[in-house]
Amino acid sequence: MRVSVYRRAHFNAAHRLNNPNLSAAENVRLFGVCNNNNFHGHNYELEVKVTGEVNPDTGYVYDMKDLSDMIKVEIEDRFDHKNLNLDTEEFKNLNPTAEHIAYVIYQILRKKIGKEFDLSIRLWETPRNSVEYPA
Amino acid sequence: MRVSVYRRAHFNAAHRLNNPNLSAAENVRLFGVCNNNNFHGHNYELEVKVTGEVNPDTGYVYDMKDLSDMIKVEIEDRFDHKNLNLDTEEFKNLNPTAEHIAYVIYQILRKKIGKEFDLSIRLWETPRNSVEYPA
Amino acid sequence: MRVSVYRRAHFNAAHRLNNPNLSAAENVRLFGVCNNNNFHGHNYELEVKVTGEVNPDTGYVYDMKDLSDMIKVEIEDRFDHKNLNLDTEEFKNLNPTAEHIAYVIYQILRKKIGKEFDLSIRLWETPRNSVEYPA
Amino acid sequence: MRVSVYRRAHFNAAHRLNNPNLSAAENVRLFGVCNNNNFHGHNYELEVKVTGEVNPDTGYVYDMKDLSDMIKVEIEDRFDHKNLNLDTEEFKNLNPTAEHIAYVIYQILRKKIGKEFDLSIRLWETPRNSVEYPA
Amino acid sequence: MRVSVYRRAHFNAAHRLNNPNLSAAENVRLFGVCNNNNFHGHNYELEVKVTGEVNPDTGYVYDMKDLSDMIKVEIEDRFDHKNLNLDTEEFKNLNPTAEHIAYVIYQILRKKIGKEFDLSIRLWETPRNSVEYPA
Amino acid sequence: MRVSVYRRAHFNAAHRLNNPNLSAAENVRLFGVCNNNNFHGHNYELEVKVTGEVNPDTGYVYDMKDLSDMIKVEIEDRFDHKNLNLDTEEFKNLNPTAEHIAYVIYQILRKKIGKEFDLSIRLWETPRNSVEYPA
Numbered sequence: 001m002r003v004s005v006y007r008r009a010h011f012n013a014a015h016r017l018n019n020p021n022l023s024a025a026e027n028v029r030l031f032g033v034c035n036n037n038n039f040h041g042h043n044y045e046l047e048v049k050v051t052g053e054v055n056p057d058t059g060y061v062y063d064m065k066d067l068s069d070m071i072k073v074e075i076e077d078r079f080d081h082k083n084l085n086l087d088t089e090e091f092k093n094l095n096p097t098a099e100h101i102a103y104v105i106y107q108i109l110r111k112k113i114g115k116e117f118d119l120s121i122r123l124w125e126t127p128r129n130s131v132e133y134p135a
Numbered sequence: 136m137r138v139s140v141y142r143r144a145h146f147n148a149a150h151r152l153n154n155p156n157l158s159a160a161e162n163v164r165l166f167g168v169c170n171n172n173n174f175h176g177h178n179y180e181l182e183v184k185v186t187g188e189v190n191p192d193t194g195y196v197y198d199m200k201d202l203s204d205m206i207k208v209e210i211e212d213r214f215d216h217k218n219l220n221l222d223t224e225e226f227k228n229l230n231p232t233a234e235h236i237a238y239v240i241y242q243i244l245r246k247k248i249g250k251e252f253d254l255s256i257r258l259w260e261t262p263r264n265s266v267e268y269p270a
Numbered sequence: 271m272r273v274s275v276y277r278r279a280h281f282n283a284a285h286r287l288n289n290p291n292l293s294a295a296e297n298v299r300l301f302g303v304c305n306n307n308n309f310h311g312h313n314y315e316l317e318v319k320v321t322g323e324v325n326p327d328t329g330y331v332y333d334m335k336d337l338s339d340m341i342k343v344e345i346e347d348r349f350d351h352k353n354l355n356l357d358t359e360e361f362k363n364l365n366p367t368a369e370h371i372a373y374v375i376y377q378i379l380r381k382k383i384g385k386e387f388d389l390s391i392r393l394w395e396t397p398r399n400s401v402e403y404p405a
Numbered sequence: 406m407r408v409s410v411y412r413r414a415h416f417n418a419a420h421r422l423n424n425p426n427l428s429a430a431e432n433v434r435l436f437g438v439c440n441n442n443n444f445h446g447h448n449y450e451l452e453v454k455v456t457g458e459v460n461p462d463t464g465y466v467y468d469m470k471d472l473s474d475m476i477k478v479e480i481e482d483r484f485d486h487k488n489l490n491l492d493t494e495e496f497k498n499l500n501p502t503a504e505h506i507a508y509v510i511y512q513i514l515r516k517k518i519g520k521e522f523d524l525s526i527r528l529w530e531t532p533r534n535s536v537e538y539p540a
Numbered sequence: 541m542r543v544s545v546y547r548r549a550h551f552n553a554a555h556r557l558n559n560p561n562l563s564a565a566e567n568v569r570l571f572g573v574c575n576n577n578n579f580h581g582h583n584y585e586l587e588v589k590v591t592g593e594v595n596p597d598t599g600y601v602y603d604m605k606d607l608s609d610m611i612k613v614e615i616e617d618r619f620d621h622k623n624l625n626l627d628t629e630e631f632k633n634l635n636p637t638a639e640h641i642a643y644v645i646y647q648i649l650r651k652k653i654g655k656e657f658d659l660s661i662r663l664w665e666t667p668r669n670s671v672e673y674p675a
Numbered sequence: 676m677r678v679s680v681y682r683r684a685h686f687n688a689a690h691r692l693n694n695p696n697l698s699a700a701e702n703v704r705l706f707g708v709c710n711n712n713n714f715h716g717h718n719y720e721l722e723v724k725v726t727g728e729v730n731p732d733t734g735y736v737y738d739m740k741d742l743s744d745m746i747k748v749e750i751e752d753r754f755d756h757k758n759l760n761l762d763t764e765e766f767k768n769l770n771p772t773a774e775h776i777a778y779v780i781y782q783i784l785r786k787k788i789g790k791e792f793d794l795s796i797r798l799w800e801t802p803r804n805s806v807e808y809p810a
Contacts, residue, residue, distance in 0.1 A: 002270040003234045008263040012801065014689035014716040014758075019462060030463055032470065038758035041689040041716005043801050051270040057154060058165055059232035064264055065167065083689075083713035097464035099408045118270075126687065126718050128413040129469050135407040135456040135523075137540040138504045143533040147396065149284035149311040149353075173353035176284040176311005178396050186540040192424060193435055194502035199534050200437065218284075218308035253540075261282065261313050272810040273774045278803040289597060300598055302605060321810040327694060328705055329772035334804050335707060367599035369543045388810075398548040399604050405542040405591040405658075417666065419554040419581040419623075443623035446554040446581005448666050488554075488578035531552065531583050559732060570733055572740065637734035639678045668683040669739055675677040675726040675793075 004051040004118075005061045009071045011080035014041040015096040018085075039083060044101070045124040046075065048109065052117040062117065074108050098125040102133040139186040139253075140196045144206045146215035149176040150231040153220075174218060177260050179236070181210065183244065186253040197252065209243050233260040237268040274321040275331045279341045281350035284311040285366040288355075309353060312395050314371070316345065318379065321388040332387065344378050368395040372403040409456040409523075410466045414476045416485035419446040420501040423490075444488060447530050449506070451480065453514065456523040467522065479513050503530040507538040544591040545601045549611045551620035554581040555636040558625075579623060582665050584641070586615065588649060591658040602657065614648050638665040642673040679726040680736045684746045686755035689716040690771040693760075714758060717800050719776070721750065723784065726793040737792065749783050773800040777808040 016039045017031040027035045034040070048071060050062045082088055084096040090104045102123040110119055124130040151174045152166040162170045169175070183206060185197045217223055219231040225239045237258040245254055259265040286309045287301040297305045304310070318341060320332045352358055354366040360374045372393040380389055394400040421444045422436040432440045439445070453476060455467045487493055489501040495509045507528040515524055529535040556579045557571040567575045574580070588611060590602045622628055624636040630644045642663040650659055664670040691714045692706040702710045709715070723746060725737045757763055759771040765779045777798040785794055799805040 001234075001238055001268075003237065004267040004270045005234070006265045006267070010801070012715050012717055014714040017464070019464075022462070030468075033756035036756055036758070036762070038761040039689040039714050039716065040687050040756040040758065041714065042687055043718045054232075054234050054238075057157070059152070059154075059230040059235050061234055061266075063165075068263075081708035081711055081715040083711065083715065086713040087711070095464040097459075099406075099410070099459050099466055100464050102408065103406060103459075126685070128473075130411045131466075132409040132411070133406075135409045136504070136508055136538075138507065139537040139540045140504070141535045141537070145396070147310050147312055149309040168351035171351055171353070171357070173356040174284040174309055174311065175282050175351040175353065176309065177282055178313045189502075189504050189508075192427070194422070194424075194500040194505050196504055196536075198435075203533075216303035216306055216310040218306070218310065221308040222306070261280070271774070271778055271808075273777065274807040274810045275774070276805045276807070287599070289599075292597070300603075324772075324774050324778075327697070329692070329694075329770040329775045331774055331806075333705075338803075365599040367594075369541070369545070369594050369601055370599050372543065373541055373594075398608075400546045401601075402544040402546070403541075405544045415666070417580050417582055419579040438621035441621055441623070441627070443626040444554040444579050444581065445552050445621040445623065446579065447552055448583045486573035486576055486580040488576070488580065491578040492576070531550070557734070559734075562732070570738075635734040637729075639676075639680070639729050639736055640734050642678065643676055643729075668743075670681045671736075672679040672681070673676075675679045 001054040002051065003054055003061050004049050005064065005067070006047050006049050007064060007067045007071060009046045009048070009068065009076060010043060011046070011076050012041065012043050013079050013082050013084050014039040015084040015091070016040070017095055017097060019095055039085070042125050044079075046071070046105065047122040048105075049120040049122070050113060050117050051120075062113075070109070070112055074112060075105055078108075098123055098129065098131040099133070102131045106133050136189040137186065138189055138196050139184050140199065140202070141182050141184050142199060142202045142206060144181045144183070144203065144211060145178060146181070146211050147176065147178050148214050148217050148219050149174040150219040150226070151175070152230055152232060154230055174220070179214075180259040181206070181240065182257040183240075184253075184255040184257070185248060186255075187251055197248075205244065205247055209247060210240055213243075233258055233264065233266040234268070237266045241268050271324040272321065273324055273331050274319050275334065275337070276317050276319050277334060277337045277341060279316045279318070279338065279346060280313060281316070281346050282311065282313050283349050283352050283354050284309040285354040285361070286310070287365055287367060289365055309355070314349075315394040316341070316375065317392040318375075319388075319390040319392070320383060321390075322386055332383075340379070340382055344382060345375055348378075368393055368399065368401040369403070372401045376403050406459040407456065408459055408466050409454050410469065410472070411452050411454050412469060412472045412476060414451045414453070414473065414481060415448060416451070416481050417446065417448050418484050418487050418489050419444040420489040420496070421445070422500055422502060424500055444490070449484075450529040451476070451510065452527040453510075454523075454525040454527070455518060456525075457521055467518075475514070475517055479517060480510055483513075503528055503534065503536040504538070507536045511538050541594040542591065543594055543601050544589050545604065545607070546587050546589050547604060547607045547611060549586045549588070549608065549616060550583060551586070551616050552581065552583050553619050553622050553624050554579040555624040555631070556580070557635055557637060559635055579625070584619075585664040586611070586645065587662040588645075589660040589662070590653060591660075592656055602653075610649070610652055614652060615645055618648075638663055638669065638671040639673070642671045646673050676729040677726065678729055678736050679724050680739065680742070681722050681724050682739060682742045682746060684721045684723070684743065684751060685718060686721070686751050687716065687718050688754050688757050688759050689714040690759040690766070691715070692770055692772060694770055714760070719754075720799040721746070721780065722797040723780075724795040724797070725788060726795075727791055737788075745784065745787055749787060750780055753783075773798055773804065773806040774808070777806045781808050
């Protein structure tokens with residue numbers, strides 16, 4: 001009995017989109033208002049999906065308290081109320097687009113969750129814009 | 136033209152998580168507050184997904200009134216305002232985790248929906264915790 | 271500068287509606303499926319509204335971390351994953367309708383929040399049913 | 406690095422469900438209140454999913470401003486505040502079920518989005534009824 | 541103990557905004573795309589608020605099943621899947637703006653709910669536009 | 676016939692909470708993670724409420740297109756994708772708490788909306804935290 005379980009969490013952060021290998025003008029052209037030098041910010045809404053076999057002892061795929069604690073320690077404590085560009089190791093040299101943030105969250109959690117589970121990340125940057133990794 | 140159609144419904148129920156083959160202490164360790172002897176409860180939000188070919192006469196994959204009536208009779212009438220552990224046949228001997236509830240709903244509806252359709256169940260136990268079967 | 275601030279929280283609980291001064295038949299007539307002997311349950315969604323003057327030092331009416339901590343300790347820890355009828359002092363002799371739950375939450379928080387603030391409670395029993403106290 | 410990006414939009418429209426090759430009685434039987442001669446209407450909520458490789462210069466799969474502008478011009482301007490049956494070319498001879506609307510939106514956007522991207526359409530006719538194409 | 545109770549419901553309808561006492565050009569100027577001759581439509585979301593004393597026997601202000609049945613019979617059956625301008629008595633000679641629809645719903649329900657209760661109507665025409673009567 | 680109309684909008688911004696008249700240590704004590712030197716950010720959700728008499732020619736209290744255009748020009752263009760502390764005149768010398776942001780939005784819109792209308796601002800900083808001005 002293979003089931004997917006989903007857990008939601010959120011964090012608030014500032015960021016700006018910028019590629020240091022491109023000119024200022026090119027960055028404005030590519031990223032528009034998201035390139036604002038002084039940053040802007042979002043309430044990021046995160047949904048972590050873990051897929052695996054149901055454990056016959058518990059009836060759980062994955063203990064949701066363990067999963068939410070892991071998300072708290074690994075993701076919320078790392079990114080919440082932070083400036084992604086300035087305050088985090090992960091985005092010092094990586095443009096913090098929603099695509100890249102989802103990818104980074106996947107890489108962090110992938111190391112913490114056993115190989116017998118599949119993992120997928122959905123991230124809403126706003127109620128209208130979201131991404132999913134892996135596709 | 137193959138399309139998926141989704142119908143949402145909900146039911147309110149009490150439950151507790153417990154494995155009678157394990158000790159009381161082990162049940163507390165595994166299920167924490169969800170093991171509370173006197174039960175707790177949820178507003179379960181259900182989304183049923185049916186996938187198939189569009190009928191050229193109707194432009195429908197599946198008549199949504201038929202689907203919502205089926206969910207009403209087969210799922211809501213069975214589980215709404217019930218104690219899943221005490222009032223239902225399905226969970227007398229099955230721990231009513233969200234994973235198992237989704238699996239049971241799938242088995243009930245699978246028998247009612249023609250084999251030419253694929254079926255999938257998404258179940259939210261809270262706005263932050265949900266499951267999907269099959270994965 | 272007088273402003274209202276709102277904080278949302280939630281708790282999951284089992285309950286049944288029953289008036290011990292009335293006959294079983296009368297209780298069924300009044301409360302229908304909500305009278306189920308074995309209980310049912312809800313995800314209660316709570317919004318606490320505090321109104322007062324903005325503190326010129328902080329720009330806050332009320333520190334939202336203090337408010338959310340208070341709600342956690344006083345309301346969530348008391349009612350979450352509980353059977354309201356069996357596990358709580360407050361509803362041993364009070365029918366746990368949404369109206370009464372909002373009233374009880376108001377009485378608990380009113381003692382913890384300074385008299386210079388107005389207080390109001392909104393409680394959703396389901397996404398479609400909610401109450402507000404005081405009216 | 407293959408990622409899916411999602412963009413939400415909406416439009417309000419009137420429609421009726423009717424198959425001109427069938428009798429009036431048969432149309433009522435098939436479509437019930439949705440067959441009402443004088444039309445009814447919905448707030449359609451649309452989610453467009455585009456899947457592809459992340460561009461290493463931008464960190465984007467697809468520029469969300471370009472995508473939202475495309476949805477505005479191609480879908481919202483075409484269908485918003487319209488009678489789907491009377492005011493649009495697309496549904497003059499096609500029954501405007503949610504299945505067909507999602508299919509039509511897919512065909513329109515498919516021509517505008519490069520072949521290196523996968524495309525998928527989710528359309529909510531009401532908060533409880535939605536469809537997805539391709540399945 | 542005075543409490544407000546709220547019940548949500550919804551209906552889908554077509555309408556157009558038009559004032560027959562004004563010229564066609566003036567109607568277009570005032571109502572824009574909402575004046576479309578062939579109608580457009582909405583999923584109307586309704587919240588009915590009833591305020592009164594809590595009945596000591598039931599712990600209810602107003603039986604929510606009675607209230608939801610009343611909304612079903614008086615409002616949903618009257619307006620759901622209808623063309624407000626063509627299919628209803630209420631809007632044959634009254635422009636079906638959200639303001640007027642809320643007012644009409646208030647008048648209908650006011651006659652059905654005892655004078656000891658206050659009544660208020662909130663109506664969402666879209667997730668972004670709503671009205672409340674009385675103000 | 677006096678009715679309230681509500682219009683929703685949103686903007687994304689970075690901010691930090693800080694009172695320059697207090698020590699760094701006192702600012703950390705008061706504002707915690709919200710004091711982060713490098714800013715954090717939010718998706719602010721705004722609801723503007725305008726109350727007045729229904730115009731008998733239009734059936735409108737206030738033209739919603741005019742209201743949404745005004746919010747676009749006066750609020751979204753001013754604050755969206757900005758750093759409230761660094762990029763705006765309004766918060767150069769005013770701590771950008773939700774209370775103050777709602778107050779500032781009220782002052783801006785109050786000058787644009789006729790005196791015959793009442794005005795109220797509701798602002799969500801996160802889905803769980805919101806404020807209302809005037810109280």
